[in-house]
Amino acid sequence: MTRTDNNKPWTMRHGFAIAAALVAAGLVLQATCGPVRWQTLAWPVNIIVLAAYVATIAAARLMAPRWRPLRFLTTLAAAVPAIGAAVVLTMVMGLTPQTADGSWFSSMLTFWPFVVIYAYMALILGLVTAKRLGRKPRLADVAFVLNHAGLALAIVATTLGAPDMRRLKMIATLDAPESRAMDEQRRIVTLPISVELKRFIMETYADGSPRRFASDLVIRSASGQEAAATVDVNHPVRLGGWKIYQSGYDTAAGADSRFTILELVRDPWQPAVYAGIFMMLAGALLMLFMPTPKTHS
Amino acid sequence: MLWDSFIYFAIAATLLWATGAAAAWRHHRGRAIAATALGLAIFLSYIAMLWAALERPPLRTMGETRLWYSFFLPLAGFVVYLRWRYRWVLSFTTVMATVFVCVNLFKPEIHTKALMPALQSPWFAPHVIVYMMAYGILGAATLMAAYGLWRDSRRPAPRPMAGNDADGDGSAAPDMEGEVTMVRTGWAFLTFGMLFGALWAKEAWGHYWSWDPKETWAATTWLAYLAYMHYALRPHADRRAARWLLIAAFVLLQMCWWGINYLPAAQGHSVHTYSS
Numbered sequence: 001m002t003r004t005d006n007n008k009p010w011t012m013r014h015g016f017a018i019a020a021a022l023v024a025a026g027l028v029l030q031a032t033c034g035p036v037r038w039q040t041l042a043w044p045v046n047i048i049v050l051a052a053y054v055a056t057i058a059a060a061r062l063m064a065p066r067w068r069p070l071r072f073l074t075t076l077a078a079a080v081p082a083i084g085a086a087v088v089l090t091m092v093m094g095l096t097p098q099t100a101d102g103s104w105f106s107s108m109l110t111f112w113p114f115v116v117i118y119a120y121m122a123l124i125l126g127l128v129t130a131k132r133l134g135r136k137p138r139l140a141d142v143a144f145v146l147n148h149a150g151l152a153l154a155i156v157a158t159t160l161g162a163p164d165m166r167r168l169k170m171i172a173t174l175d176a177p178e179s180r181a182m183d184e185q186r187r188i189v190t191l192p193i194s195v196e197l198k199r200f201i202m203e204t205y206a207d208g209s210p211r212r213f214a215s216d217l218v219i220r221s222a223s224g225q226e227a228a229a230t231v232d233v234n235h236p237v238r239l240g241g242w243k244i245y246q247s248g249y250d251t252a253a254g255a256d257s258r259f260t261i262l263e264l265v266r267d268p269w270q271p272a273v274y275a276g277i278f279m280m281l282a283g284a285l286l287m288l289f290m291p292t293p294k295t296h297s
Numbered sequence: 298m299l300w301d302s303f304i305y306f307a308i309a310a311t312l313l314w315a316t317g318a319a320a321a322w323r324h325h326r327g328r329a330i331a332a333t334a335l336g337l338a339i340f341l342s343y344i345a346m347l348w349a350a351l352e353r354p355p356l357r358t359m360g361e362t363r364l365w366y367s368f369f370l371p372l373a374g375f376v377v378y379l380r381w382r383y384r385w386v387l388s389f390t391t392v393m394a395t396v397f398v399c400v401n402l403f404k405p406e407i408h409t410k411a412l413m414p415a416l417q418s419p420w421f422a423p424h425v426i427v428y429m430m431a432y433g434i435l436g437a438a439t440l441m442a443a444y445g446l447w448r449d450s451r452r453p454a455p456r457p458m459a460g461n462d463a464d465g466d467g468s469a470a471p472d473m474e475g476e477v478t479m480v481r482t483g484w485a486f487l488t489f490g491m492l493f494g495a496l497w498a499k500e501a502w503g504h505y506w507s508w509d510p511k512e513t514w515a516a517t518t519w520l521a522y523l524a525y526m527h528y529a530l531r532p533h534a535d536r537r538a539a540r541w542l543l544i545a546a547f548v549l550l551q552m553c554w555w556g557i558n559y560l561p562a563a564q565g566h567s568v569h570t571y572s573s
Contacts, residue, residue: 012531076531083524087517091549094513097562109508158505167503212414233414234501245503265503273505277492284488292478293530 015081026113035110046160057126125152143286150279161269168264172197192222202255215260299350306343318387356425367397369433420497431486438479439547442540510563514553521546
């Protein structure tokens with residue numbers, strides 16, 4: 001049945017070997033293909049990758065009884081080295097200025113070993129979730145599934161959704177409708193809506209530091225509908241799939257600023273990420289009320 | 298200014314905590330509980346008064362976060378004492394809280410009323426308070442691990458599956474269950490803090506997570522405790538290794554909390570810079 005000669009269980013050493021092999025594979029990819037190009041994941045590639053991820057987990061569930069390495073991936077002996085590798089790589093990221101100057105560590109988010117290890121973690125999370133869901137349900141499994149599936153969903157949806165997210169900067173000038181904005185690649189984009197600054201609002205503390213800055217806006221849709229709205233820091237305005245955030249102003253002019261800097265964000269994957277986040281919050285809350293699993297030291 | 302009166306509340310609270318810690322050593326459980334609880338009440342009332350006087354949550358400067366830590370650490374020790382009856386734990390949490398109180402007395406940082414617009418959010422208080430709570434609980438867990446290492450180094454480890462209170466000094470649970478439970482609790486609060494921050498960031502500027510140095514180190518810390526929990530749950534986990542892992546995770550937590558202020562790689566623009 002199994003490919004190994006004896007039935008001794010695989011240990012954490014095997015887990016470390018797998019994590020090390022994945023880091024090595026990541027280094028080879030980095031050396032041969034260059035940094036990860038996230039933009040290639042843009043719609044519809046991301047939904048295909050998501051389908052492949054789900055299919056892989058389903059296939060792994062079917063093959064697990066016959067293939068030992070797949071069973072090993074759902075054990076603590078595989079989880080600990082996977083998390084350990086993520087700790088080390090995230091620590092490297094914390095110790096290296098993220099300046100994207102072309103060196104490997106300075107752009108960790110496009111560094112293959114980092115991406116491969118997080119993908120490996122997402123795979124393990126999916127596999128253990130499927131395994132738990134496949135057995136006779138117990139109360140303790142609720143927190144387990146919320147924690148593991150929630151984290152998997154949060155990681156997968158933020159990562160796959162990132163290329164579909166649009167973040168535009170718009171400078172709206174007083175009494176002049178504006179429909180142009182700049183995307184993250186500094187290209188000018190023309191939007192089907194226009195935004196006009198009616199009044200810039202600024203309040204300061206006694207020492208002159210800003211207490212509040214906000215913009216009274218009139219927003220016009222393509223069909224000619226008008227809406228007035230005040231956008232404050234921490235209080236964005238929602239408009240047809242876009243959210244408009246107060247981002248900045250003419251700091252030299254202060255309260256007399258004649259323009260306001262807005263950020264327009266469109267994030268179609270947000271509901272999936274929120275689902276993951278709320279699953280994790282519910283799982284963490286349940287953990288507070290559940291007995292600690294027995295330790296066997 | 299209300300910070301002038303901090304010293305009186307601080308002296309009263311630390312004296313009560315010390316009284317409680319001494320009573321715990323002498324097995325006067327009732328007295329220990331009463332003194333510690335009273336000290337916590339006095340300290341908390343100071344935080345509440347400061348909050349009212351500043352007209353904003355006192356969570357912005359390093360000094361203000363230290364204030365919460367000096368409250369949550371003895372609180373976590375108090376819970377450990379109530380639940381596992383470690384009679385040494387109150388002494389440690391009292392000493393550590395006193396150190397933080399002294400830092401605030403001798404090196405107070407500027408405490409102004411100003412709260413920049415980005416921090417004016419209903420998420421601000423829960424985000425920081427649950428983090429400080431987590432730090433307090435994980436600090437207490439670290440003390441339990443250090444105590445466990447010290448105890449095991451003095452006598453051979455009890456056989457696996459030995460019952461509780463094997464060393465007969467009134468401290469129960471020679472196993473790691475207490476530590477693991479504390480870490481699970483602390484980690485749950487870390488998760489709340491991190492995800493409240495993500496939801497706040499999404500509402501405030503459109504993105505959950507921007508990998509600024511504080512966030513990167515928060516992720517590192519969160520993952521390190523996650524690694525510990527999975528390691529400690531393995532059959533035949535090495536207790537010594539688990540406890541060192543727990544101590545290492547606490548070092549990462551310090552990095553996340555204040556270490557990054559001294560880290561060259563972490564300088565530059567960050568939404569988490571504490572202005573003083």
